[in-house]
Amino acid sequence: xxxxxxxxxxxxxxxxxxxxxxxxxEFLMDERVIDAPKWLRAILVKGIILQTRPKKSAxxxxxxxWEEGSPLIILSEKFTNKLKKHTDMPVAxxxxxxxxxxxxxxxxxxDQGVDDVLLVPLYPHYxxxxxxTVVVKTLEEQQKGFPKMKxxxxxxFYKHPDYIQALSxxxxxxxxxxxYDHILFSYHGIPERHIRKSDPTKFHCKIDGSCCKxxxxxxxxxxxxxxxxxxxxxxxxxxxxEEQVSSSFQSRLAGDPWLKPYTDYEFERLAKEGVKRLxxxxxxxxSDCLETLEEIAMEGKEExxxxxxxxxxxxxxxxxxxxxxxVMAKWVNDWEQTGKLNPVTCD
Numbered sequence: 001x002x003x004x005x006x007x008x009x010x011x012x013x014x015x016x017x018x019x020x021x022x023x024x025x026e027f028l029m030d031e032r033v034i035d036a037p038k039w040l041r042a043i044l045v046k047g048i049i050l051q052t053r054p055k056k057s058a059x060x061x062x063x064x065x066w067e068e069g070s071p072l073i074i075l076s077e078k079f080t081n082k083l084k085k086h087t088d089m090p091v092a093x094x095x096x097x098x099x100x101x102x103x104x105x106x107x108x109x110x111d112q113g114v115d116d117v118l119l120v121p122l123y124p125h126y127x128x129x130x131x132x133t134v135v136v137k138t139l140e141e142q143q144k145g146f147p148k149m150k151x152x153x154x155x156x157f158y159k160h161p162d163y164i165q166a167l168s169x170x171x172x173x174x175x176x177x178x179x180y181d182h183i184l185f186s187y188h189g190i191p192e193r194h195i196r197k198s199d200p201t202k203f204h205c206k207i208d209g210s211c212c213k214x215x216x217x218x219x220x221x222x223x224x225x226x227x228x229x230x231x232x233x234x235x236x237x238x239x240x241x242e243e244q245v246s247s248s249f250q251s252r253l254a255g256d257p258w259l260k261p262y263t264d265y266e267f268e269r270l271a272k273e274g275v276k277r278l279x280x281x282x283x284x285x286x287s288d289c290l291e292t293l294e295e296i297a298m299e300g301k302e303e304x305x306x307x308x309x310x311x312x313x314x315x316x317x318x319x320x321x322x323x324x325x326x327v328m329a330k331w332v333n334d335w336e337q338t339g340k341l342n343p344v345t346c347d
Contacts (some may be wrong), residue, residue, distance in 0.1 A: 003090040003114030004332050005105050006080055007134045008122040008287060010095030011070035015061035021054040027097045032133040035197070057290075064293040072289035073100065076122070078320040079287070079328075086329035089336055090114055096134050103141045110146055117142075118335050119153045120328070122286050124163060124230065125187075126156040127223040128194050130284075154331065154341060158226040159233055162327040167230075168237040169323060171281055174315030180279040182244050182270055185234075186263045186296060187227040188284040189249035191256045195224055207259075224259055230283055250282075251291050263296070264303055271307035278304055279313040286324070288317045 012023040028034055028045045036044065061070075068074050073095075080093040090112040094105030109117060121134040135153050142151050157163045175183075192207055199205040204218040211218075212225040219225045231247045234240070250263035261269075270278060280300060282292045297314035304312050318324040335341055 001090075001113045002116045002118065002336050003092065003109040003112065004083070004087070004118050004120060005102070005109060005138070006076070006083075006091065006093045006120045006122055007102055007105070007138065008076045008093070008095055009072060009130070009289065010098035010100065011072050011289070012058075012061060013099055015058050015065045017054040017058045020058045020061060021050055023098050024053060024057060025050060030097075030129075030133055032128045032136070035128070035191075035194070060294045061290060063298065064290060071293060072287050075287040075317075075319045079325060082320055082322070082325045083328055083332070086325065087333055087336070089332065091332075094138075096137060102134075102138050103145060106138075106141055106146050106149065110149065115148060116150045117152070118332055119151050120332070121154070121156075123284070124156060124158040124286065125223050125226040125284060126158075126198070126221050127188075127190050128198055129190055130188070131156055132198075132221075152335070152341070154335075156226065157331075158230045162330065164230070164233045164237055166318060166321065166323045166327050167283060168234050170318055170321055171234065171315055172238060174281070174313070175279060178279060178311075178313045179277060180244070180313065181277045182246070182275045183240060183279045183281065184263070184266060184270070185227075185231045185245070185247040186250050186266075186280055186282050186300075187247065187259075188282075188291060189252040189258045189262070190223055191253075191258050193256065195222060195259070198222065227284065234283075250295060263300070267300055267303040267309070268307040271304055271309040276309060277311040277313075278309055279315060281315045282317060286318045288319060292317060 012019040025045065028049060029041060034041050034044065064071055066074060076093055080091055084091045090109055092105040092108040094100060094102040119135065119138050121131045123131045139151060142149050195205050195207055198221040199218045200221065201216065201218050204216040205211055205222060207224065212228055228247060235245050248261045248263040248266040249259040252258035252262065280296055282296055285292055301312040
């Protein structure tokens with residue numbers, strides 16, 4: 001029997017230092033998030049970061065926490081429950097980090113008789129610290145606990161026409177009654193070295209402004225290329241003016257060069273260049289979470305206004321948007337009927 005495993009990022013069980021600390025420990029000790037040798041990673045994470053970060057992060061989570069629980073968990077569950085109504089296959093939800101584990105998701109499917117799983121990483125773009133770590137962890141759990149289970153993975157869908165349409169219409173809806181001067185596509189940041197590590201050619205990705213525009217097999221695993229593709233396709237779909245749209249990267253850590261331009265710097269630059277009405281969208285996520293609700297919707301608004309901006313609009317992620325649910329239902333039902341997927345490959 002076929003079944004679907006949706007996997008998102010995850011969340012602490014509560015916005016308290018006690019629950020945030022083990023969540024951050026699991027997240028930051030992932031070798032695809034902080035890709036230092038394990039001994040060095042342990043020193044950085046357990047010896048330094050976890051001594052202060054849990055308290056600070058708990059305060060941030062408390063600002064966005066809903067009465068029902070973690071926004072990312074609640075939104076992912078709503079999406080899952082809607083998807084179940086559009087397919088005859090069992091659908092389970094797991095998280096890469098936290099107590100709602102991938103292992104539990106696979107067990108839930110096994111208990112329903114599933115032995116052929118479509119893994120859906122809920123990330124539009126390929127990055128080793130998001131999409132790739134979900135795939136690796138799922139295959140590890142499958143091999144350890146579910147050896148007879150077959151796993152097929154949905155490719156990154158960053159430029160699939162169905163996704164672009166759903167995202168574009170969601171943005172258009174978010175822009176109703178907001179006369180913007182500029183739209184900023186803010187994507188989650190990653191270290192530049194992750195781009196080079198993910199390059200199968202080991203020479204194409206130079207992050208010099210031209211490599212993303214030169215056709216290469218490297219684009220299939222290049223986060224930078226893929227996010228810019230998403231921006232360009234949405235811009236074309238909605239007919240947005242070239243001079244009123246740009247992309248940036250948020251959520252960096254100190255110490256290493258990360259993808260630029262930085263979102264917080266862009267808030268200041270745009271405001272100082274005369275942008276008064278700014279709309280911001282965060283397409284690296286399909287579900288709103290700490291990085292969108294606190295860092296962008298709250299802190300971003302403050303940064304933009306402090307720099308001279310006047311009106312700020314945060315456009316929500318796709319979340320459980322009905323059009324987005326229909327897109328995913330089409331993809332998974334096509335897989336059920338044909339056993340095939342339409343992968344997104346470079347042009």
